[in-house]
Amino acid sequence: MNTWIYDKTFEGFLTLVFECFELKSIPDKIIDEQNQGLFGYSHKIITNDTKAERVWKGIHKKVSEKTALMLYHAFLSEKPEVELWMLTFIRRVFGTDLNVEADFGKTDVVELYKLRQKVVREAQRILMFVRFQKTVDGIYYASFDPQYNVLPLAIDHFEKRFADQKWVIYDTRRNYGFFYDLYQTTEIHFIDSQIDFTTGNVDASVLADGEQQFQELWKSYFDAMCIKERINPKLHKQFLPKRFWKYLPEKQGKQ
Amino acid sequence: MIKPDTLEKLKILAGAAKYDVSCASSGSNRPNSGSGLGNAAPWGICHSFTEDGRCVSLLKIMMTNHCQYDCAYCINRKTNDVPRTAFTVDELVSLTIEFYRRNYIEGLFLSSGVVKSPDFTMGMMTQVAKKLRTEERYNGYIHLKSIPGASPELVREAGLYADRLSVNIEIASENNLKLLAPQKDYESIFSPMNSIRQGILANTEDKRKFHSTPKFTPAGQSTQLIVGATPDSDQQILSLATLLYQKQQLKRVYYSGYIPVNDYDQRLPALTAPPLVRENRLYQSDWLMRFYHFKADELVNETHPNLDLEVDPKLSYALRNPWLFPIDINKADYEMILRIPGIGVKSAKMIVMGRQYGRLNSYQLQKMGVVMKRAQYFITCNELSSLTINEMKPEYVKKALTEKPVKTKKEKHPGQLKLFTEEHFTK
Numbered sequence: 001m002n003t004w005i006y007d008k009t010f011e012g013f014l015t016l017v018f019e020c021f022e023l024k025s026i027p028d029k030i031i032d033e034q035n036q037g038l039f040g041y042s043h044k045i046i047t048n049d050t051k052a053e054r055v056w057k058g059i060h061k062k063v064s065e066k067t068a069l070m071l072y073h074a075f076l077s078e079k080p081e082v083e084l085w086m087l088t089f090i091r092r093v094f095g096t097d098l099n100v101e102a103d104f105g106k107t108d109v110v111e112l113y114k115l116r117q118k119v120v121r122e123a124q125r126i127l128m129f130v131r132f133q134k135t136v137d138g139i140y141y142a143s144f145d146p147q148y149n150v151l152p153l154a155i156d157h158f159e160k161r162f163a164d165q166k167w168v169i170y171d172t173r174r175n176y177g178f179f180y181d182l183y184q185t186t187e188i189h190f191i192d193s194q195i196d197f198t199t200g201n202v203d204a205s206v207l208a209d210g211e212q213q214f215q216e217l218w219k220s221y222f223d224a225m226c227i228k229e230r231i232n233p234k235l236h237k238q239f240l241p242k243r244f245w246k247y248l249p250e251k252q253g254k255q
Numbered sequence: 256m257i258k259p260d261t262l263e264k265l266k267i268l269a270g271a272a273k274y275d276v277s278c279a280s281s282g283s284n285r286p287n288s289g290s291g292l293g294n295a296a297p298w299g300i301c302h303s304f305t306e307d308g309r310c311v312s313l314l315k316i317m318m319t320n321h322c323q324y325d326c327a328y329c330i331n332r333k334t335n336d337v338p339r340t341a342f343t344v345d346e347l348v349s350l351t352i353e354f355y356r357r358n359y360i361e362g363l364f365l366s367s368g369v370v371k372s373p374d375f376t377m378g379m380m381t382q383v384a385k386k387l388r389t390e391e392r393y394n395g396y397i398h399l400k401s402i403p404g405a406s407p408e409l410v411r412e413a414g415l416y417a418d419r420l421s422v423n424i425e426i427a428s429e430n431n432l433k434l435l436a437p438q439k440d441y442e443s444i445f446s447p448m449n450s451i452r453q454g455i456l457a458n459t460e461d462k463r464k465f466h467s468t469p470k471f472t473p474a475g476q477s478t479q480l481i482v483g484a485t486p487d488s489d490q491q492i493l494s495l496a497t498l499l500y501q502k503q504q505l506k507r508v509y510y511s512g513y514i515p516v517n518d519y520d521q522r523l524p525a526l527t528a529p530p531l532v533r534e535n536r537l538y539q540s541d542w543l544m545r546f547y548h549f550k551a552d553e554l555v556n557e558t559h560p561n562l563d564l565e566v567d568p569k570l571s572y573a574l575r576n577p578w579l580f581p582i583d584i585n586k587a588d589y590e591m592i593l594r595i596p597g598i599g600v601k602s603a604k605m606i607v608m609g610r611q612y613g614r615l616n617s618y619q620l621q622k623m624g625v626v627m628k629r630a631q632y633f634i635t636c637n638e639l640s641s642l643t644i645n646e647m648k649p650e651y652v653k654k655a656l657t658e659k660p661v662k663t664k665k666e667k668h669p670g671q672l673k674l675f676t677e678e679h680f681t682k
Contacts, residue, residue, distance in 0.1 A: 104605040218357070221269050225305045225315065226305040
């Protein structure tokens, strides 16, 4: 068994690709150095930005921007098989002068395409289900815990939409977030905060005047929109999975 | 701006607006003007889903539910004894802005009962949109309902601030409309629709000449048809829809299963439940016409005036036209591949691209997302073909595809079938 380990970063993965070609060796298993457990390994990757940069540039020379982005998005899924599929695909890309991007008959292409869909959908769910709460200092705050590490993909949308208000979106699962101060967006990490990470709620003492009223108005509006003759809990949960309910004012306290 | 009675008003006026099914927030592109609030995303975003499984994208609300009309199918008809109230322009503006800032909504969908005159009502609604755009510098989505009978000048003005305008036709034939809504006729519905269309055409024309031409309803117009309140057939409904898409250049036609809100009215049919399956079949047909290049008369015609409720319209088409199948996945045109039950737009595109690299087999098709359970009867690929529709006869294929495995627990809510799941989010 030819097992390689790396640090689970995108640069780390690109370094791994570089060394594949350098050592003329192909791993049949790729694992994360954090979770290597009892398994041994035959080669350890030390992330190297120069090598990573060369591979990334090389990929851009061979495939369209869209496909390069697909690789990055699929990587964010953190799925155990993703590295091997990506490696298979990248080796094929480098091994031929033909365009192999749309070869959907190959398992790796179709699987990477599907993973990209999942990741992009999760990022869209941030746009859909983020709910801001206004605080006394005029900052709109929202917690979120996406399945994949996709918060950075959503930031551009919020910068454009809420250009005239200060806001924070915080990934409670990975403990980092972004703060927009009307001029720029910066990455932040809370050390101590007035936010309850299990519910995502801001402590009532620091909420702006009228905030709870608006949440109440929204909740009443939501309830009033339902047509009781058409009630369909299965469809409801399919579109609005339960894992998002905790952050939605309209679903507070619902089973 | 929030007063103690706002909550009560919101409940009444949202409850009065909920029967309008349109919720799309897509099709517009209104970038943020520098440091203002909001941008309309061209693909549309759903922000929540009600317990009946419908998307909540816009603050769908009525200006007032007072109405001088007496349409039999409407909850807000003059003769109904329901609590009546009205919002002021400022209240609506403030609600929209506050909800938008918290990312609850994509924008506003404003409708209204007709008070004083169609022009007065339309003028009030336009004021809300104008104030949002000019005073609040708001670039989010606005959908205004155009009031039947409003003057062309007012409709034009509304179009300068709104992303979408719509006039509801409600009933698919004029005599039935006159029967149920004596104060309305097709003239009062189609004349605003025409002036919106002309406005859009003139605007596109001007845009070619002057780059700075202001937008005019960039997301186009839509309408709604009520299904099951009158004896109109699916053929009538779908041919009207085709006409609306082609001649009126509508962006969307919505179908709303009739909910017996006024069950005392003898002109309306007595229904135990809204016709949700029929509504779903109409949406599927609409989808087939817009994205799968089907024509209305291929789905319904003189011999089949109504859609089959048991199977979806695409499968129904295939069963009625067995001589078109089996289709060779590795050779057929994209157009023909789109007609195979179990293959969607995404997988059809993947097939056409993927087959350039080599012949495709059924395992690969499955990986691409083709529903082989359905498609198997209608295709041949790089393998010995299994039994197709011609060997099996259409009636057996139908039986094989509609028989459900025996369920131990009876489903509590068989209700609405799901539409096209993913397209909902991305289109």
